[in-house]
Amino acid sequence: MRGMSVPSHAGAAERAEVPAPLLICEHCDTVYRRRPLARGETARCARCGALLERHHGLGPGTMLALVLTALVVFVEANAWPIVTLGLNGEQVSTTLWGMITFMWKQDAQVVSVLAAGTLFFFPLAKILLLGWVLLFARAGRRAPGFRPVMVALHYLHPWTMSEVFVLGVLVSIVKAHLYFDVVPDPGVFAYAVLVVLITVFAGIDLRRLWELVPERPA
Amino acid sequence: MSALPRAHELGLIGCHVCGLVCRDAPVPDAACPRCGSPLHRRKTASCARTWALLIAAFILYIPANVLPIMRTASLGDVDDNTILSGVVELWVKGSPDLAVIVFTASILVPLTKFLVLATLLVSAHRGSAWARLQRARLYRLVEFIGYWSMLDVFVVALLTALVQFGVFSLVAPLPGVIFFGLTVVLTMLASMSFDPRLIWDGRSDDD
Ligand SMILES: [Zn+2]
Ligand SMILES: [Zn+2]
Numbered sequence: 001m002r003g004m005s006v007p008s009h010a011g012a013a014e015r016a017e018v019p020a021p022l023l024i025c026e027h028c029d030t031v032y033r034r035r036p037l038a039r040g041e042t043a044r045c046a047r048c049g050a051l052l053e054r055h056h057g058l059g060p061g062t063m064l065a066l067v068l069t070a071l072v073v074f075v076e077a078n079a080w081p082i083v084t085l086g087l088n089g090e091q092v093s094t095t096l097w098g099m100i101t102f103m104w105k106q107d108a109q110v111v112s113v114l115a116a117g118t119l120f121f122f123p124l125a126k127i128l129l130l131g132w133v134l135l136f137a138r139a140g141r142r143a144p145g146f147r148p149v150m151v152a153l154h155y156l157h158p159w160t161m162s163e164v165f166v167l168g169v170l171v172s173i174v175k176a177h178l179y180f181d182v183v184p185d186p187g188v189f190a191y192a193v194l195v196v197l198i199t200v201f202a203g204i205d206l207r208r209l210w211e212l213v214p215e216r217p218a
Numbered sequence: 219m220s221a222l223p224r225a226h227e228l229g230l231i232g233c234h235v236c237g238l239v240c241r242d243a244p245v246p247d248a249a250c251p252r253c254g255s256p257l258h259r260r261k262t263a264s265c266a267r268t269w270a271l272l273i274a275a276f277i278l279y280i281p282a283n284v285l286p287i288m289r290t291a292s293l294g295d296v297d298d299n300t301i302l303s304g305v306v307e308l309w310v311k312g313s314p315d316l317a318v319i320v321f322t323a324s325i326l327v328p329l330t331k332f333l334v335l336a337t338l339l340v341s342a343h344r345g346s347a348w349a350r351l352q353r354a355r356l357y358r359l360v361e362f363i364g365y366w367s368m369l370d371v372f373v374v375a376l377l378t379a380l381v382q383f384g385v386f387s388l389v390a391p392l393p394g395v396i397f398f399g400l401t402v403v404l405t406m407l408a409s410m411s412f413d414p415r416l417i418w419d420g421r422s423d424d425d
Contacts, residue, residue: 022230024239026234027357031225031228048351048417050354087387108395108396111375114403168376170316171373174308174313175307175377207236
């Protein structure tokens with residue numbers, strides 16, 4: 001079996017790419033010929049109804065601006081306290097990392113790790129990696145490490161949960177409100193803005209970035 | 219089926235990672251020329267992996283619901299909350315709207331995921347042609363709603379960090395929340411390892 005693939009693996013891979021502008025539905029494997037989409041138009045699969053492609057008005061420059069804004073807001077959302085509780089004049093507030101370290105100390109390390117990953121490391125990695133790719137794409141170039149970065153972005157995609165956390169803060173406020181004085185702190189507003197930004201650039205089709213900056217022969 | 223040809227009928231294969239359309243070469247360990255990921259027609263051992271993850275998730279789901287997820291103590295008064303009792307408390311004392319949201323995220327969504335994925339697995343295994351479009355839609359729904367179940371885990375974590383008033387009021391996490399967090403991760407992995415292309419395949423081929 002191995003003998004077959006030995007001669008010039010790279011050459012064989014080069015020929016594997018199909019030149020015609022085709023598109024395959026990820027959900028059912030139906031093949032389509034690609035057509036240019038009008039502004040705001042989306043293409044859906046005729047067999048299974050999944051989204052195939054959507055038109056993108058945003059250029060790399062605009063996307064980069066969005067990602068950099070998200071980075072600033074992300075830093076604020078993490079640095080500022082989220083909520084303050086008051087009881088008998090005593091006050092307790094926490095940040096995201098306060099929550100993560102506290103769960104660790106309370107013998108809930110699994111929860112601590114889940115929160116650190118889905119609310120801090122993965123969103124941060126997503127913002128930084130996307131920013132890195134776009135920084136170079138703006139100049140029409142491929143960023144160093146483009147390939148592994150794009151693959152990492154693909155796998156990171158389902159594991160960022162900032163929007164769930166914002167809903168969680170809301171539920172916590174309502175629950176705590178029964179017994180305590182609750183003051184939402186700037187962190188929660190930064191989080192709300194972050195979620196809006198994340199929703200906007202969640203629409204960025206990673207597959208389009210592959211085409212935006214074509215590979216150059218070295 | 220010539221109007222809507224499928225990839226294997228044209229000798230094509232779409233990269234699962236970057237979407238590039240490639241020729242389906244009869245080479246073992248073929249890799250995508252654009253992103254370098256291994257090319258395969260269907261997700262590897264999709265049904266077996268999805269079953270394994272789904273069953274593991276279901277096993278953990280039992281202690282996640284039976285065991286309390288959070289302890290609230292105030293002036294010697296100790297109260298242990300399960301997921302369901304948390305929803306009830308929210309309904310009675312807080313806001314019914316949020317109780318509905320938490321009930322949906324913590325109870326309805328995980329149960330829907332178990333039911334939908336098991337149905338998809340059984341019907342895909344049989345190569346059933348029954349309600350294909352509806353099954354495809356159900357899969358996309360499950361993929362979309364899955365991670366919202368983490369809601370209760372974050373609520374417990376945040377309340378624990380905030381409610382620290384010594385003898386007056388304390389909140390601590392209990393093992394149920396750990397099982398619940400793991401259940402959510404496992405159900406997410408299960409829905410990711412299911413290959414929706416199998417819904418449209420005549421008989422199950424799992425390579
Ligand atoms: Zn489709
Ligand atoms: Zn690829």
